[in-house]
Amino acid sequence: MKQKIFTFLLIAVAGLTACRKDGVDPTIKEFDEQQIQSYLSSNSLTGFSRDTTGGDTTGMYYKIINPGTGPALEWSDRVSLVFTVKSYDGKYTSADTITNHFDDYLGHLQQDGLPKGLQTAIHNVLKYKGASMRLQIPSRLAYGKSGYGSGSVTNVNSRIAGNQCLDYYVHVIADQPAYDDLVIRNYLTANSLSGYTKTASGLYYKVIVPGTGVVGSINDLSVVTTTYTGAILNGTSFDEASKTTAYEFTPATSDGLAGLVSGVSEGLKGYAAAGTSISLIMPSALGYGTSPPSSSGIPTHAPLRFEFQITTVTQLE
Template identity: 55%
Template sequence: MKQKIFTFLLIAAAGLTACKKNDSNQPDLREFDEQKIQAYISANGLTGFTADTTKDGTGTTGMYYKIISQATGDTLKYSDNISLVYTLKSFDGKYVAADTISNHFYGYLGQLTAVNQLTGFRLPPGLQLAIHNLLQYKGSSMRVLIPSRLGYGVNGFGSGSISNVNTRIAGNQSLDLYVHVISDQDIYDEQVIKNYIAANNLTGYVKDPLGYYYKIVAPGTGAIDEISEFTTVTTTYTGYLLNGVGFDTGSATTATTLTPYSLITGVEDALQKHASKGTSISILIPSSLGYGAGARTSIPGNSVLKFDFQITDIKQP
């Protein structure tokens, strides 16, 4: 009987040992993320990435980064107000947000991970750490690979099935991000407008001294100075972001009346200085002459805008 009990205990002990060994062979989350990042780097032929050695309490962050351009000056603090554009892709490729026209953030660096009240989206904590610890300066850009535990964790982010494309980031997905922290918004907007003109092979646009670009698509029949800030203008018009997303298209075919003084600065100035009855005019407006840093329902903060106006009638006050 003693022999049988001893034999049973040996078998049980061996079983427990096997279980422990099997458990120890399972990677923890840090190891899991590291394996995924290394596989991603290899599969995509990425070069020039550096492991972040910043300590996060239980080790290093596990992020890998590549500085594309780095400016100098005062290092960024969490209390600093910043404007940035970004792209984001999950490692499985099922979530891709690559549009830097719509992917804007403006606010305190320390609030970067807060939920955007207009879109419901929030940026991952790893990006906040990377900007603060690695990128450090306004006017700089980087690409960073963020482990899932500094991304959206085990639960992921978004709505719908994980099989859907661009609606949900699956759990335990590491992230590939590009970020550019803007130093001078006016200079950045100017380059955005120039890039847009070049990419679309546009011609005929002239830069007004105020800072916007305009093109007279069809000249008017009246005098250029006949529109004042209080003139009632009858027009059809459209407003778009430079990615082609319309934010004001309801008056594209239905005439509406407006007065320049009630419009954003870029439109008000362009209509008064370059338009008359019968004019068709296209305007590319930097954010400082548009809605500025404040985001609206369909307009991110610091957005360059495109307006097209066809003026059919004017009435003097």
């Protein structure tokens, strides 16, 4: 028994020694560099450059996909981002650019929970609005030895383990209305949706069932009874409370039409009446923009889709 234990210890020591250089543990910089090189090689990723800003100190590798234009970004500039991220161990992947939105000053990015390396690379390497890149962030500029998130490190997509390098894609939006419109058009194509009309404001609407009432009769003083749903464009619903149970929008309360997001107000007032079934897809500026309700799960700058089936329309006397 003693011989077996001694043999096991020898094997364990030999394994640890193999990870060292000349019997010395690698520094975190050396460890990160080894991990990045191995990741690039094993995933056949080419065309990456090493970030040498400030004397080759970051250890990040990047590949510019679109260069962008305009003045160079400053820390005080407000930026709108979409991104994807994957940890090197494959246990954390967040690839939905519908939900992965960020809007704040560039200098606040890290305090908002995104990695220091991403903030630094946008400022030093990506530089311009309209630009996009793929970025390899060493663990020391990601979330370090503590990692990020909640739950066990063995959980998938709930926690980034400690000492994990990160593979990011990031796009800095230059023109939010144009980007939102592209997202909506891609959504329509991907879901084989047709028959929508685009208004001057950027709202897309489709009358599925024409109403029996007079189009244009709905206004801020109307009492509207309707069933409806609301969702972001990945299909996640944020409002299904009135999917089957009729809801009444009443001007005398905060739930009147005047209190709705502008895309819904425009769609119902301009193209619906009693009996109408209508679908509305709107850019973020006609939805909640940069200030979605905190408990809704709606990301900042999220295009939205609403479906309304209007039962009755009456006017306050």
